Amino acid sequence: GAGVSQSPSNKVTEKGKDVELRCDPISGHTALYWYRQSLGQGLEFLIYFQGNSAPDKSGLPSDRFSAERTGGSVSTLTIQRTQQEDSAVYLCASSREVRVESSAFFGQGTRLTVV
Amino acid sequence: AQSVTQLDSHVSVSEGTPVLLRCNYSSSYSPSLFWYVQHPNKGLQLLLKYTSAATLVKGINGFEAEFKKSETSFHLTKPSAHMSDAAEYFCVVSYQGGKLIFGQGTELSVKP
Numbered sequence: 001g002a003g004v005s006q007s008p009s010n011k012v013t014e015k016g017k018d019v020e021l022r023c024d025p026i027s028g029h030t031a032l033y034w035y036r037q038s039l040g041q042g043l044e045f046l047i048y049f050q051g052n053s054a055p056d057k058s059g060l061p062s063d064r065f066s067a068e069r070t071g072g073s074v075s076t077l078t079i080q081r082t083q084q085e086d087s088a089v090y091l092c093a094s095s096r097e098v099r100v101e102s103s104a105f106f107g108q109g110t111r112l113t114v115v
Numbered sequence: 116a117q118s119v120t121q122l123d124s125h126v127s128v129s130e131g132t133p134v135l136l137r138c139n140y141s142s143s144y145s146p147s148l149f150w151y152v153q154h155p156n157k158g159l160q161l162l163l164k165y166t167s168a169a170t171l172v173k174g175i176n177g178f179e180a181e182f183k184k185s186e187t188s189f190h191l192t193k194p195s196a197h198m199s200d201a202a203e204y205f206c207v208v209s210y211q212g213g214k215l216i217f218g219q220g221t222e223l224s225v226k227p
Contacts, residue, residue, distance in 0.1 A: 043217035
């Protein structure tokens with residue numbers, strides 16, 4: 001596609017429920033990133049994927065968070081047993097490859113509200 | 116360890132006056148540095164990037180930034196602010212292997 005696409009754009013869920021957030025990266029981009037942006041905060045790194053390499057999961061805040069990337073393209077971020085502190089905008093980005101000079105392009109984000 | 120510090124959480128300027136958004140980084144090796152802008156209810160957009168070529172980098176919408184290794188700075192400037200420049204600006208350092216480290220952001224307000 002022309003840009004990074006995320007769905008849904010908004011998600012309201014009850015505390016304790018599981019949610020899945022989807023990211024379609026730009027076609028041909030081998031690197032994919034997930035970030036979280038809480039109200040009034042900067043962007044918090046969660047995880048990134050590069051080709052067939054093992055993902056860097058160092059930013060995942062707890063074992064309730066997981067992500068997968070199927071076929072080197074679409075990625076799903078799953079949050080189990082959601083808590084109110086999980087409420088945030090979840091942003092996905094992709095870049096042509098994981099190199100220090102590659103530019104990352106961001107999607108519009110999924111706004112998650114846990115009630 | 117790599118980190119980035121945006122020195123001002125909020126900057127307010129009048130339309131037509133210069134803009135200066137400050138950013139300092141720490142890195143154990145030559146970094147790549149970026150500025151992103153986020154307008155309300157919009158996605159993040161890349162303004163410009165530094166990747167060890169020219170130290171003065173020109174970006175979109177009249178913005179530019181200068182990489183100063185001696186000062187470990189990468190300040191964002193624009194000669195004349197426009198109302199449409201009001202947004203949140205993020206300074207970003209690239210971690211080896213592509214991981215992006217974001218600053219806390221600077222909110223730019225532009226008064227008529």
